[in-house]
Amino acid sequence: MEVRFKNAYHFLRGHENVRLDLLVLSTLHLTLIYVSSSTAILLYDPDTGAKLHSFEGPTDVEWAAFHPKGGTVLLVGSAADNTVWMFHIPSKKCLQVFVGHEASVTCGDFSPDGRWALSASSDGSLRVWAPRKGICKHIFHFHNVGEDPAGLTCMATNGGSDGQLVVVGAEDGQAHICHIGTKKVVASVRHSELNSTTSSAMEDDEAEGAAISVEAVGFAPCNPNWFATGGVDGVLKIWDLANGAQCRQTCRASDINEGITRLLWHSQLPLCFTASTSGVIRLWDARNGTLLSTLTGHIDTINDLSICYADEGSKALIASVSDDKTIRLFELDISAALKAAQVA
Amino acid sequence: MEDTPTGAGLQSDEDHLDDEEPAFVDPNEAVEVEVDEDAPMEEDEDDEDVDAVHEETRKNVIDMSRFKIEAHTGPVYGVSCHFDAASQKMTIVTGGGDDRAFLHKIHGAVPATLPMDHNHTDSVSAVALNLDYVSEDLTQTPKLAAVGAYDGGTIQECLSLFARA
Numbered sequence: 001m002e003v004r005f006k007n008a009y010h011f012l013r014g015h016e017n018v019r020l021d022l023l024v025l026s027t028l029h030l031t032l033i034y035v036s037s038s039t040a041i042l043l044y045d046p047d048t049g050a051k052l053h054s055f056e057g058p059t060d061v062e063w064a065a066f067h068p069k070g071g072t073v074l075l076v077g078s079a080a081d082n083t084v085w086m087f088h089i090p091s092k093k094c095l096q097v098f099v100g101h102e103a104s105v106t107c108g109d110f111s112p113d114g115r116w117a118l119s120a121s122s123d124g125s126l127r128v129w130a131p132r133k134g135i136c137k138h139i140f141h142f143h144n145v146g147e148d149p150a151g152l153t154c155m156a157t158n159g160g161s162d163g164q165l166v167v168v169g170a171e172d173g174q175a176h177i178c179h180i181g182t183k184k185v186v187a188s189v190r191h192s193e194l195n196s197t198t199s200s201a202m203e204d205d206e207a208e209g210a211a212i213s214v215e216a217v218g219f220a221p222c223n224p225n226w227f228a229t230g231g232v233d234g235v236l237k238i239w240d241l242a243n244g245a246q247c248r249q250t251c252r253a254s255d256i257n258e259g260i261t262r263l264l265w266h267s268q269l270p271l272c273f274t275a276s277t278s279g280v281i282r283l284w285d286a287r288n289g290t291l292l293s294t295l296t297g298h299i300d301t302i303n304d305l306s307i308c309y310a311d312e313g314s315k316a317l318i319a320s321v322s323d324d325k326t327i328r329l330f331e332l333d334i335s336a337a338l339k340a341a342q343v344a
Numbered sequence: 345m346e347d348t349p350t351g352a353g354l355q356s357d358e359d360h361l362d363d364e365e366p367a368f369v370d371p372n373e374a375v376e377v378e379v380d381e382d383a384p385m386e387e388d389e390d391d392e393d394v395d396a397v398h399e400e401t402r403k404n405v406i407d408m409s410r411f412k413i414e415a416h417t418g419p420v421y422g423v424s425c426h427f428d429a430a431s432q433k434m435t436i437v438t439g440g441g442d443d444r445a446f447l448h449k450i451h452g453a454v455p456a457t458l459p460m461d462h463n464h465t466d467s468v469s470a471v472a473l474n475l476d477y478v479s480e481d482l483t484q485t486p487k488l489a490a491v492g493a494y495d496g497g498t499i500q501e502c503l504s505l506f507a508r509a
Contacts, residue, residue: 040492040495041490041491042445042460042462042493043488043489043491044447044490045486045487045489046435046447046473046475046487046489049458049461057492059495063469063470064471064472064490064492066473066474066477066490068477069477071474071485071488072474072484072485076470076490079494089486279405295408296407297405297406298405299405300419303421303422304421304422306425308425308426308434309427310427310429317434320423321420321421321440322419322420325417325418325419325420326416326420327412327414327416327420327423327446327448328409328411329409329410329411329413329450330408
């Protein structure tokens with residue numbers, strides 16, 4: 001169920017009660033919504049699987065992220081009521097409900113220093129929230145006056161030498177880099193252009209109008225000035241902020257019509273993993289755009305990817321989940337993949 | 345799973361095509377896990393079409409994965425994993441369109457899958473682990489897996505009072 005109110009101010013009270021009353025006031029009309037909140041957020045012991053606690057939360061929880069200091073505060077965003085909620089798990093309390101986005105909150109996280117909560121939305125804005133006060137500290141907009149904003153689809157933190165850069169990807173094929181501290185948009189880059197192939201892609205795909213959308217972004221842990229964008233166009237691009245945010249590499253798997261759904265950098269090396277709508281995971285060398293590895297197994301879109309490293313980063317343990325109903329775990333020997341590329 | 349030679353995907357793409365050595369995990373090594381076959385099937389009207397379309401693809405895709413886990417009965421939307429170097433144990437939490445979340449433990453040859461008990465009434469889309477952030481003192485920072493679903497608040501009633509501008 002989806003509710004959208006332009007220019008709405010929401011007042012939320014009594015969210016610890018079983019029954020949640022949500023009052024929405026807009027400039028045009030007054031709307032009163034009674035929300036019966038069943039449980040939406042569950043906490044478990046990851047060792048035993050035992051249920052520890054449940055929170056009433058917003059409907060359509062789209063993402064969840066723990067606070068980096070101790071991991072006892074949880075931030076979740078809603079695709080339906082445009083809110084972001086923050087819970088303190090030991091005290092079993094909802095600390096804040098951040099209200100202000102005017103469309104689905106597609107992604108969010110805490111800043112790496114834990115000082116801010118960040119959320120990006122289909123309304124085209126990136127918001128910086130003060131967790132204690134619950135107020136919106138800054139709103140980044142990326143469209144000119146008079147233009148319709150392009151929805152934001154993805155976000156990543158921890159860029160730049162101070163870790164204060166955030167990158168967001170947008171449905172119009174752009175990505176924007178923002179500095180949380182200075183509240184400045186440091187750079188905007190265009191990952192993909194509208195072109196003639198877009199119209200044909202629109203016919204055979206339900207993702208109309210999103211054929212140029214940037215779907216995945218990320219900063220390289222090995223180099224704070226590098227970031228990557230991955231798009232519905234199936235292309236991975238590597239950018240360098242130190243060089244005027246120029247595109248360093250364009251990585252594309254040949255002859256394959258697919259989109260990138262996720263990208264993740266290696267924890268230490270200038271390597272980037274991508275997951276695709278065709279079910280393939282690839283590893284790219286960001287320095288030269290070489291395809292190092294292709295991991296197959298899934299037969300449908302990969303929806304999410306999570307990677308851990310063993311043996312000091314030389315072995316990647318890649319967990320992927322797909323529309324094909326399976327969870328797959330791949331093991332990849334990074335050193336061997338790099339060596340094989342050198343020999344070739 | 346430590347010390348297990350994987351051989352998977354180590355070659356560059358060109359190598360991959362004409363490499364004489366098998367470049368993937370032996371299918372016999374793959375482990376399939378069936379969990380809770382009583383789980384109610386979702387009314388997913390697209391399923392049959394999708395299955396038909398992908399039947400051909402399915403035959404041609406080489407499975408290079410070390411483990412395939414078939415706990416979910418619908419599309420899987422979210423995954424978060426953590427590897428503990430000391431114990432060599434991997435923890436994976438997943439959520440999906442079958443309205444269920446699962447916890448998977450991998451240590452050695454066979455993954456163990458536990459259902460995360462809750463009667464969600466809609467898709468589980470968000471999963472997160474805090475294991476990267478917990479300190480030594482687990483009383484201060486307990487280990488947690490968070491699961492968020494689309495069920496949450498359901499709007500029961502909506503009244504609109506139009507005010508004059």
